[in-house]
Amino acid sequence: MEKQLIVRLKSGLELTFVPNEVSLNNTFIPVAPLLNENDFPLLIHFTHQALVTTLNLSKVPDCVLLHLKEDYSPKSAAFCFNRSEGDFTVQSQCKHVLFIPSPLPFQLSEIESVRLSNKI
Amino acid sequence: MNQSINNNPEYALSKESVARGHGKFPYIIVRMHHAVYMQMPIHFIAEKPIGLTGIFVNSPIDDILENSSYLMKVANEYREHLVSKKKQKHRLCLVLSPLQAYYFEENEIRFSTSIPSGGTLVNSSKNVIAMANSHFISELN
Numbered sequence: 001m002e003k004q005l006i007v008r009l010k011s012g013l014e015l016t017f018v019p020n021e022v023s024l025n026n027t028f029i030p031v032a033p034l035l036n037e038n039d040f041p042l043l044i045h046f047t048h049q050a051l052v053t054t055l056n057l058s059k060v061p062d063c064v065l066l067h068l069k070e071d072y073s074p075k076s077a078a079f080c081f082n083r084s085e086g087d088f089t090v091q092s093q094c095k096h097v098l099f100i101p102s103p104l105p106f107q108l109s110e111i112e113s114v115r116l117s118n119k120i
Numbered sequence: 121m122n123q124s125i126n127n128n129p130e131y132a133l134s135k136e137s138v139a140r141g142h143g144k145f146p147y148i149i150v151r152m153h154h155a156v157y158m159q160m161p162i163h164f165i166a167e168k169p170i171g172l173t174g175i176f177v178n179s180p181i182d183d184i185l186e187n188s189s190y191l192m193k194v195a196n197e198y199r200e201h202l203v204s205k206k207k208q209k210h211r212l213c214l215v216l217s218p219l220q221a222y223y224f225e226e227n228e229i230r231f232s233t234s235i236p237s238g239g240t241l242v243n244s245s246k247n248v249i250a251m252a253n254s255h256f257i258s259e260l261n
Contacts, residue, residue: 013196015222016230039233040219100231101220103188105146105195 004117005043005072005098009110019043019098027052032059035099042099051093058087062102067094072116077108121151121213121223121236131251133241141172142249143257146188148175148195150202151211155239158246159255162194173244191216192229199224218256 007015020038023045035042040063046053055065057080065078078090079102098114133143141161150158161174164187168176177194179187195214202208213236214222221235241250 009192011193011196013192013229015192016228018230041231101217101233103185103191103216105188105191105214105216105222106193107189 002119004119005041006115006117007111008113008115009106010112011110013106015106017041017098017100021045023047028054028056030056030058031099032056035060040099040101044097044099046092046095046097053092053097054089055092055097056087056089058082058089063099064102064104064108065090065092066098066100066114067092068096068098068114070095072096072114074111074114121149121157121211122234122238132253133250133255133257137243137249138257139171140243141174142243143255145256146191146214146216147255148198149213149215149236149255151213151236152242156242157236157239157255158242158244159249160198160244162191188216192222195222195224215255218258 002018003021005017005019007017019041021043022034022038025047027048027050029044034044060080060082063080065080066074067076069075075094082088137143141163142159144161146162148160148162150160152158162177163172163174164177164179166178166180175194175198177190181187191214195212199212202210212224215235218235219233221232223230223232237254238252240248241255243249
């Protein structure tokens with residue numbers, strides 16, 4: 001069974017992402033080590049009960065973060081472009097975050113929906 | 121869309137092909153036949169320069185991120201062009217970097233970190249421009 005995240009654009013095009021998944025109970029997460037072990041796209045699930053997760057994006061390759069609600073519908077997005085040695089963190093209020101490498105070949109405003117699909 | 125590569129410099133992209141726009145991201149790879157691929161470079165330019173080949177998108181902005189956001193639309197329109205005008209239903213792939221590709225399959229567009237490589241690479245005139253090599257020039261991208 002293959003878990004897919006399908007991003008539907010307003011144009012009707014549907015993009016399929018088969019993510020590597022990680023479930024974590026921490027509220028502070030260094031993301032760079034996760035991307036050293038897992039290719040893009042990366043889907044992180046937060047299993048803790050806190051309201052916010054802090055993601056340390058220092059040394060992470062250029063990518064876009066899609067913050068997804070519990071039903072995987074998109075709530076917001078963030079861009080990660082590291083151009084210096086300084087630390088860089090973002091916070092997420094969502095239960096899932098999908099990391100897609102940049103550049104994105106579509107505009108975020110074109111996203112109509114995101115859904116989960118399990119394909120045999 | 122991957123064949124084994126041996127990176128023999130004799131069959132790599134020539135300087136002439138690179139000068140015409142081949143080997144630089146982004147580009148579209150069209151699977152013509154088994155192990156035969158056509159590369160269509162994509163250029164975002166305000167004016168079409170002499171000597172470049174591929175798909176030209178009129179853009180006065182020199183911003184990679186801004187221009188890249190139109191690539192899915194460009195690739196889809198090119199696929200529709202192949203189907204409607206040329207009556208060809210080839211598989212194609214939008215390649216953005218050495219680790220980013222969007223494969224246009226029959227019923228889906230699938231992201232992959234594995235980009236097409238190897239085989240016989242031809243240009244839009246069906247001339248062979250590389251064989252059993254990467255489809256991009258790494259020192260330029």
